Amino acid sequence: MKIALAQLNFHVGDFAGNTSRIIASIGQAKSAKADLVIFSELSVCGYPPRDFLEFNDFLRRCDESVHLIAAACHGIAAVVGAPSVNQAPKGKPLYNTAWFLADGKVLAKAHKTLLPNYDVFDEYRYFEPNRIPYEVVEYLGCRFALTICEDLWNITDDPLYVRNPMDDLIKLNPDVIINIAASPFNYNQPGIRHDILLRNALTYKLPVIYVNHVGAQTELIFDGGSMVMDSAGEVEVQLKSFEEDFGVYEMQNTKKSTPNPEQPHIITSSHHQIITSSHHHINTSPQQPITTSSHQHIPLIHSALVMGISDYFRKMGFSKAILGLSGGIDSAVTLVLAARALGNENVRAVLLPSQFSSDHSIADAVKLADNLKVQYDIIPIAESFHTLEKTLEVQFAGLPFNLAEENMQARIRAVILMALSNKFGYILLNTSNKSEAAVGYGTLYGDMCGGLSVLGDVYKTQVYALARHINETQEIIPLNSIVKPPSAELRPGQKDSDSLPDYDILDQILFNYIELRKGPDELISEGFDENMVKKVLKLVNTNEYKRHQTPPILRVSPKAFGMGRRMPIVARYLQ
Numbered sequence: 001m002k003i004a005l006a007q008l009n010f011h012v013g014d015f016a017g018n019t020s021r022i023i024a025s026i027g028q029a030k031s032a033k034a035d036l037v038i039f040s041e042l043s044v045c046g047y048p049p050r051d052f053l054e055f056n057d058f059l060r061r062c063d064e065s066v067h068l069i070a071a072a073c074h075g076i077a078a079v080v081g082a083p084s085v086n087q088a089p090k091g092k093p094l095y096n097t098a099w100f101l102a103d104g105k106v107l108a109k110a111h112k113t114l115l116p117n118y119d120v121f122d123e124y125r126y127f128e129p130n131r132i133p134y135e136v137v138e139y140l141g142c143r144f145a146l147t148i149c150e151d152l153w154n155i156t157d158d159p160l161y162v163r164n165p166m167d168d169l170i171k172l173n174p175d176v177i178i179n180i181a182a183s184p185f186n187y188n189q190p191g192i193r194h195d196i197l198l199r200n201a202l203t204y205k206l207p208v209i210y211v212n213h214v215g216a217q218t219e220l221i222f223d224g225g226s227m228v229m230d231s232a233g234e235v236e237v238q239l240k241s242f243e244e245d246f247g248v249y250e251m252q253n254t255k256k257s258t259p260n261p262e263q264p265h266i267i268t269s270s271h272h273q274i275i276t277s278s279h280h281h282i283n284t285s286p287q288q289p290i291t292t293s294s295h296q297h298i299p300l301i302h303s304a305l306v307m308g309i310s311d312y313f314r315k316m317g318f319s320k321a322i323l324g325l326s327g328g329i330d331s332a333v334t335l336v337l338a339a340r341a342l343g344n345e346n347v348r349a350v351l352l353p354s355q356f357s358s359d360h361s362i363a364d365a366v367k368l369a370d371n372l373k374v375q376y377d378i379i380p381i382a383e384s385f386h387t388l389e390k391t392l393e394v395q396f397a398g399l400p401f402n403l404a405e406e407n408m409q410a411r412i413r414a415v416i417l418m419a420l421s422n423k424f425g426y427i428l429l430n431t432s433n434k435s436e437a438a439v440g441y442g443t444l445y446g447d448m449c450g451g452l453s454v455l456g457d458v459y460k461t462q463v464y465a466l467a468r469h470i471n472e473t474q475e476i477i478p479l480n481s482i483v484k485p486p487s488a489e490l491r492p493g494q495k496d497s498d499s500l501p502d503y504d505i506l507d508q509i510l511f512n513y514i515e516l517r518k519g520p521d522e523l524i525s526e527g528f529d530e531n532m533v534k535k536v537l538k539l540v541n542t543n544e545y546k547r548h549q550t551p552p553i554l555r556v557s558p559k560a561f562g563m564g565r566r567m568p569i570v571a572r573y574l575q
Contacts, residue, residue, distance in 0.1 A: 001036070001142055001250070001251050002032070002033055002034040002035050002248055002249070002251075003034060003035065003036045003037075003038065003209060003228075003248070003250075003251060004028075004029035004034035004036065004037040004246065004248045005037075005038055005211050005226050005227075005228070005237065005245075005246065005247045005249070006022075006025040006029065006037055006039050006211070006246055007040070007211060007212065007214050007224045007226045007239045007240075007244055007245045007246065008021055008022070008025065008039065008043065008214065008244055009213075009214050009215030009244050009311070010040070010043055010046040010215065011046050011217075011315050012046030012047070012048070012049055012052070013045065013046060013049070013052060014046065015044070015045070015062070018043065018044055018045070018046060018065070019065045019068055019069060022039055022043065022044070022069050022080060023068070023069060023072045025039070025246065026073065026078055027072075028246060029076060029078075029246075030075065030076050032248050034248055035076060035077065035140055036076065036077045036078070036079070037077075037079075038078070038079045038178060038180060038209060038211045039078065039079060039180065039211060040081060040180050040182060040211050040212055040226075041148055041149050041180045041181050041213065042081040042096065042182060043081045043082070043180075043213075044065045044066055044069070044080055044081065044082035045058070045061075045062050045082060045083065046217065047081075047217065047222075048217065049083075050122075050126075053094060054126075059083060062082045062083055063082075066080065066082050066099055066106070067106075069101060070099075070101040070106055071104055073101045073102050073103065073104060074103065074104055077101060077102035077107070077139055078100075078102075079100055079101070079180060080098075080099050081096070081097070081098055081099070081148070081180050081182075082097060082099060083097060083127070084097040084109060084111070086128045088128075088131075091131075092126065092128035093128075094126055094127050094128065095109075095111035095112065095127055095128055096111065096112040096115070096123060096127045097109050097110065097111050097112070097148075098112075098146050098147075098148050098178075098180050100137045100139070100146065102139060107139065108137040108146070110130075110134075110137070110146035110147070110148070111128075111148075112127065112129070112148040112151060113129050113130040113151050113163065113165045114129070114150040114153065114154055114163070114165065115129050116150050119558075119559070119564040119565075120184060120555065120560075120563050120564040130165075134165065134168045134169050135172070136169065136173075136174045142175050142176065142251070143172070143174045143175045144176055144177075144178050145170070145176070145177045145206070146178050147169070147177060147179045147180075148181070149179065149181035149182060149183060151165045151179070152165075152177070152196060152197070152200050153196055155196065155200055155203060156196075166200065166203075166204055170204050170206075174206065176207050176209060176251065177200060177204065177206050177207070177208045177209065178209050178211075179197075179208060179209070179210045179211070181210060181212045181213070182212070182213045183213070183222065184221060184222055184555065185222060185223040185300075185304050185555075185556065186555065186556060186557050186558045187304075187556055187557065187558075188558055189223070189558075190241070193225065197227070197229050198229065198233045201229045201231055201232070201233050202231075202232075202233050205231045206231050207228065207229065207230045207231050207236075207251065208228070208229045209228050209249065210226055210227050212226050214241075214245075215244075215307070215311050216307055216310075216312060216554070217315075219308075219552045219560070219562055219563070220555060221304045221308045221554060221556065223241045223300075223303075224239055224240060224241050224242060224244075225239065225240075225241050226245070227239065228247075228249040236249060237249045241300075241303065242303045242306075242307045298462070298465045300556075301458065301462070301466065301556045302466060302469055302470075305337050305341075305454060305455075305554055307341070308341075308454075308554035309337060309338055309341035309429075309452065309454060309554070310341040310342065312552075312554075313341070316427075318451075319346055320342070320346045320347070320348070320424070320427070321338050321342055321346065321347050321348070321426060321427050321428075322347075322348045322350060322417060322420055322421055322426035322429070323335060323338065323347075323348075323349060323428065323429040323431060324350055324351075324352055324413055324417055324447070325350065325365045325368070325369065325376065326351075326352075326357075326365060327351075327357075327358075327362060327363070327368075327481060328361070328481060328487070329460075329463055329464060329467055329477075329481050329482060329486065330431045330432065330433050330455055330460075330463055331365075331431040332364075332368050332467065332477045332481045333455065333463055333466050333467050333470065333477070334429055334431040334454045334455060335347065335349055335368060335372065335374065336368075336372065336477065337454060338454070339374055344372050344374050347372075347374050347375075348377070348420070348426060349365070349369050349374050349375070349376040349377075350377050350379060350417060351365050351376060351378045352379055352380070352381050352412075352413040352416060352417075353380050353382075354380070354381050354382055354409050355385070356409075356492060356494070360480060360484070362378070364478045364480050364481045367478045368477055368481070371477075371478075377420075381409060381412045384412045384416075385409055385412060388412065389405070389408075406443075407443045407446055410446030411443060411445055413446065413447070414443075414445060414446045414449045418449070427452065428449065428450040429450055429451070429452055429454055430447075430448065430449065430450030430452065430453040430454065430456065430551050431447070431450075431454065432448055432455065432456060432550075433456070433458055433459065433460050434456055434458055434459045434460075434462075434510070435459050435500075435503060435506055435507055436460070437456050437546075437547055437550065437561055438510050438514065438539075438540050438543075438561075439500060439506070439510075439543060440542070440543025441499065441500060442546070444546055448549070450551045451551055452551050452552055453550055453551045453552065453553040454554060456550065456554070456560075456561060457553050457554060457555050457560040457561065458557075459503075459507040459510065460503040460506075461503050461504060461507045462507075467481070467482050468482070485497065486503075501532055501536065505528075505532070506536065508528070509523060509528055509532070509533060509536045509537075510540070512526075512528075513537060514540070514559050514565070515558055517559075520533050520534060537574045538574055541567075541571065541573060541574050544567050544568070544569045544571075547561050548569060
């Protein structure tokens with residue numbers, strides 16, 4: 001039997017587009033002489049549809065699309081993902097369903113059992129977990145265990161759920177496991193995902209066919225990486241990451257003995273590291289979390305951010321971006337990523353020097369724009385700042401220059417950038433990094449504004465690593481932007497280190513608190529300075545109100561600000 005894997009970039013709510021692309025891939029699979037073609041979770045409507053699932057019209061269009069796709073399935077079968085109605089008198093109104101289509105009709109349906117309800121997931125808000133007795137789907141003499149994403153993840157040593165669907169499905173003697181998924185990217189996810197599939201293949205002694213989403217949906221990025229793993233844990237087919245792809249697997253219909261799920265296969269291969277905690281936990285060394293854990297994933301983060309920018313603009317119908325270019329590392333990296341995502345002709349940089357800006361900052365910004373062949377403007381803000389000072393001179397009389405004047409400059413820059421955005425149809429890219437967002441080192445309605453936050457899930461030390469990665473073969477970002485001490489340049493001689501710990505230390509504290517959820521006592525016991533820990537954690541918690549007003553942040557870490565980290569604004573914890 002030939003089985004095709006169709007890894008496509010779907011768009012939430014674009015039923016005509018999604019359906020057309022699915023049908024086109026069915027045609028491609030027919031041309032490849034495939035008997036079955038598999039698509040990802042909720043492929044018909046796109047993932048995550050969220051509260052669109054509460055609209056009857058949205059559900060009607062899902063159903064119509066499924067039946068249009070079924071009509072294209074003659075001489076070939078297809079597995080697609082879409083919601084289906086729960087006919088039971090009790091429970092949530094919908095299931096998250098894998099539809100098996102063949103001979104122009106719906107041959108079978110399998111509903112998702114394990115509904116993730118943590119971090120960025122809230123599937124239990126909409127879907128009823130499967131309570132119907134499991135069935136395998138038989139087609140052309142092959143028996144398929146049809147599962148959806150999380151249904152394979154409860155095989156870890158400290159399972160999150162009380163039930164493991166494969167322990168029931170294996171009793172029905174399937175020949176192969178199919179898993180359709182919408183597994184969002186973070187820099188740990190590819191390795192963890194591989195280990196989960198490996199453990200399933202070796203435990204149940206079955207090949208696993210895994211098809212994942214690819215593409216970005218607002219802040220969520222899906223890296224694809226669909227694959228076929230044989231029953232010995234060897235990868236037979238591997239689709240690309242961060243790209244649409246298509247592959248065909250030729251499977252021999254060989255029967256095998258049914259393994260006993262009560263005595264799972266013990267994995268001893270030295271080539272694979274099997275995770276020992278549930279997939280929502282992060283097993284990363286707390287001693288050097290940034291330098292040793294995430295920096296090795298910088299190429300992945302780079303690819304994810306480029307795709308995140310590209311898809312956000314394309315799917316929203318935008319084409320051109322604008323950003324403030326300061327000569328510093330954050331705006332430099334953002335500009336490079338935007339130029340790679342959108343094309344240098346579609347990106348505009350604006351230099352907005354104040355009376356406190358250094359000559360080398362302007363020179364560095366100009367050099368970068370020239371290196372990228374990006375259009376740029378130089379618009380000094382000193383005159384605007386003095387005008388605003390004059391406007392407030394009565395109210396500010398006798399008071400020293402302080403944070404108010406610093407923030408005035410940041411907000412003047414935002415007004416200019418948004419004026420250009422409105423006049424010429426650009427979308428403003430936010431350039432703040434995760435370290436700054438964590439401790440509130442930014443100005444509301446100033447440098448925190450924008451339509452999309454590119455680096456809001458990238459710590460400052462990772463931004464430097466991204467810059468070095470960008471410069472790997474040639475100097476694109478001026479070296480001075482990388483080596484000079486970071487500064488907002490809003491007052492004479494200002495440096496970030498005047499207000500914050502060195503980023504090497506700050507980022508470790510932040511990582512241990514945000515990603516690893518360690519409290520102050522644990523951090524102090526691990527050797528971090530007590531006063532510094534208390535100061536940093538207080539800054540994180542007291543600035544929650546700022547983060548609630550930031551643009552969508554492209555998610556590349558296991559714990560990003562935004563929908564995956566829901567914290568109360570007015571809490572007094574650690575304040």
